[in-house]
Amino acid sequence: MDRTDYRILREIQANSRISMVELSRRVNLTKTPCAERVKRLEKSGVIKGYFAALEPEAVSAGHVVMVQVQLSRTTAAELEEFNAAVQRVPEIQSCMMMAGGFDYLLKIRTRDIAAYRELLGTAISQLPHVMQTHTYVVMEVVKDEVTLSLPALPGKRMK
CATH class of the missing domain: 3.30.70.920 (Lrp/AsnC effector binding domain/regulation of amino acid metabolism (RAM) domain)
Known part of the structure; x- marks a missing residue:
């Protein structure tokens, strides 16, 4: 994975309903390469699914x-x-x-x-x-995140 993959993951974690056009704009890619990266991340299991956060x-x-x-x-x-x-x-x-x-x-x-x-x-x-x-x-839930903190610099490359 490279920096662009991590940027895509950050954006999708923040809003899984983001359109591919908007995601592409935010990560500075055209729509087709961005969509291909998302599909690769899904196929490799990095993106496990999409969900709605409920109250x-x-x-x-x-x-x-x-x-x-x-x-x-x-x-x-x-x-x-x-x-x-x-x-x-x-x-x-x-x-x-x-x-x-x-x-x-x-x-x-x-x-x-x-x-x-x-x-x-x-x-x-x-x-x-x-x-x-x-x-x-539990008397009070102070923090209960489902998103992951992603590193600033990517680690190993994804195949």
Whole structure:
């Protein structure tokens, strides 16, 4: 990837609905080469998709908890089974395997604490191989970005 690719990525992250004409203008390319670069970035998996950023409160998902999960065992098969099951719980917004005193950290969004309590009993505690969970209620979301901070200078070249 070169500087132009990074400029394209910055613009698309800021506004995924930008027209190709406007994107081309902002990165100082003509429309066809700009469109070819975007297609290459999509095909190579650098651009994974496009989405709308929603206001959580407006869609009844304003309550956030972080949940530490400790599994009873962590063999490859059990980790795969847990990972697959997490994918099927839509309220789990992110799931990260951790090094340290617990195995996973989940970010969960629900309508309110009662909805989370129900989810904890019906889905989270029922995930495969869960031995213990610790829930931390988020009192205020100060920063919750989905965009990536891109380096000023590109690293290695993309094939």
